[in-house]
Amino acid sequence: MGRLVMKFGGTSVANIERIQNVARHVKREVDAGHEVAVVVSAMSGKTNELVAWCTEASPMHDAREYDAVVASGEQVTSGLLAIALQALGIQARSWQGWQLPIRTSDAHASARIVDIDGSEIVKRFGDRKEVAVIAGFQGINPETGRITTLGRGGSDTSAVAIAAALKADRCDIYTDVDGVYTTDPRVVPKARRLDKVAFEEMLELASQGAKVLQVRSVELGMVYNVPIFVRSSFDKPEDIDPHGTPPGTLICSEEKIMENHVVTGIAFSKDEAQISVRRIEDKPGVAASIFGPLADANINVDMIVQNVSEDGKTTDLTFTVPASDFARAKQTITSAQDKIGYARFDSETDVAKVSVIGSGMRSHAGVAAQAFAALAARNINIRAITTSEIKFSVLIDAAYTELAVRTLHTLYGLDQV
Numbered sequence: 503m504g505r506l507v508m509k510f511g512g513t514s515v516a517n518i519e520r521i522q523n524v525a526r527h528v529k530r531e532v533d534a535g536h537e538v539a540v541v542v543s544a545m546s547g548k549t550n551e552l553v554a555w556c557t558e559a560s561p562m563h564d565a566r567e568y569d570a571v572v573a574s575g576e577q578v579t580s581g582l583l584a585i586a587l588q589a590l591g592i593q594a595r596s597w598q599g600w601q602l603p604i605r606t607s608d609a610h611a612s613a614r615i616v617d618i619d620g621s622e623i624v625k626r627f628g629d630r631k632e633v634a635v636i637a638g639f640q641g642i643n644p645e646t647g648r649i650t651t652l653g654r655g656g657s658d659t660s661a662v663a664i665a666a667a668l669k670a671d672r673c674d675i676y677t678d679v680d681g682v683y684t685t686d687p688r689v690v691p692k693a694r695r696l697d698k699v700a701f702e703e704m705l706e707l708a709s710q711g712a713k714v715l716q717v718r719s720v721e722l723g724m725v726y727n728v729p730i731f732v733r734s735s736f737d738k739p740e741d742i743d744p745h746g747t748p749p750g751t752l753i754c755s756e757e758k759i760m761e762n763h764v765v766t767g768i769a770f771s772k773d774e775a776q777i778s779v780r781r782i783e784d785k786p787g788v789a790a791s792i793f794g795p796l797a798d799a800n801i802n803v804d805m806i807v808q809n810v811s812e813d814g815k816t817t818d819l820t821f822t823v824p825a826s827d828f829a830r831a832k833q834t835i836t837s838a839q840d841k842i843g844y845a846r847f848d849s850e851t852d853v854a855k856v857s858v859i860g861s862g863m864r865s866h867a868g869v870a871a872q873a874f875a876a877l878a879a880r881n882i883n884i885r886a887i888t889t890s891e892i893k894f895s896v897l898i899d900a901a902y903t904e905l906a907v908r909t910l911h912t913l914y915g916l917d918q919v
């Protein structure tokens with residue numbers, strides 16, 4: 503007997519028929535003798551609809567009320583799944599974040615989980631063999647008593663955090679693809695499924711745009727050593743061999759991975775905006791005068807390029823911010839023009855970041871140089887570059903994203919044969 507957390511994403515609970523299919527997946531694990539906590543997302547498209555309603559009601563809405571609205575999608579699916587499980591003769595009860603509770607910070611719309619009380623759930627595993635169906639994405643701030651949400655894609659984080667709190671043997675993430683691929687399989691049909699991915703690599707893939715797992719869920723998996731298994735909810739529950747290994751990807755520590763490729767995968771993000779602040783005075787403190795106010799405004803700056811000054815007097819500074827923060831970033835910098843002291847503000851919002859990830863880069867030189875040559879051969883201009891130990895990223899025109907990803911996927915031998 504083991505203890506499992508099973509998480510089902512939006513497409514997996516998109517309608518009643520799919521929720522009934524999920525119930526059969528859960529029954530399969532219960533019948534195999536496991537204690538099960540299920541975490542559900544809202545029906546696909548629901549959260550987008552709820553977000554749009556908030557914006558329509560008022561573009562500058564109160565984040566606390568936004569959370570009250572958007573958390574409701576998961577309330578519906580958790581109740582529906584409990585009903586579907588009961589219809590199969592399984593003891594089940596739904597739980598909202600505040601009922602456990604799942605305690606979080608008060609950063610509304612992007613709250614962080616502080617701790618989870620799983621004691622009642624564990625008690626019920628023992629007393630009545632009851633399955634817990636937990637609404638993902640939401641929690642409560644204990645000081646204010648208000649509902650919070652964990653940021654888009656946050657149900658993954660709910661699931662891994664609950665697995666850690668319940669000391670579960672595994673956290674299964676059921677989604678609409680049967681694992682983590684070398685890149686988004688919807689964009690590159692030749693992408694290959696990976697059997698295992700190290701936490702560090704998955705962290706980079708997720709933070710550079712592979713939305714199959716929310717970044718924070720991978721961080722928690724790494725810190726609490728929760729093995730995360732990404733698999734498909736579309737496999738028929740009846741066809742799954744309870745003793746076999748289903749298709750999927752295990753996210754685990756690096757030591758457990760025998761095969762080491764130089765490049766593991768490619769991620770991309772079109773949610774980028776490039777800003778250039780031209781002819782700033784080249785003196786100590788200018789970078790701080792630009793990035794300080796951006797940090798104060800909670801805007802994440804990513805790639806930064808500062809030119810070497812030609813005349814020793816002025817220089818240009820180029821950097822990227824998430825596209826959703828562009829308007830605020832522009833306002834922050836232009837309103838401080840006199841204080842910073844620059845001549846011109848330039849920007850480009852039709853840009854994309856393509857990132858190549860692989861722990862093998864630690865020991866192989868020239869990996870990035872190959873990419874620059876391959877992109878040049880395709881006439882793709884690189885606007886900015888950043889590198890870290892196991893990753894490098896290039897910023898390009900958004901129109902070339904798919905071409906660049908496919909070119910690099912082939913270059914590093916990732917195509918399916």
Ligand code: ADP
Nearest residue numbers: 511512513677678682683685686688712713714
């Ligand atoms: P869920 O609703 O189950 O949480 P998401 O839509 O959040 O599902 O994440 C699954 C999607 O992630 C897939 O449909 C796929 O298009 C996308 N994706 C991006 N990069 C990858 C990758 N490297 N491997 C697998 N899926 C990826």
Ligand code: ASP
Nearest residue numbers: 543544549654655656657
């Ligand atoms: N429903 C939320 C969203 O769409 C959380 C999730 O699906 O993980 O972002």
Ligand code: MG
Nearest residue numbers: 511655713714
């Ligand atoms: Mg998701």
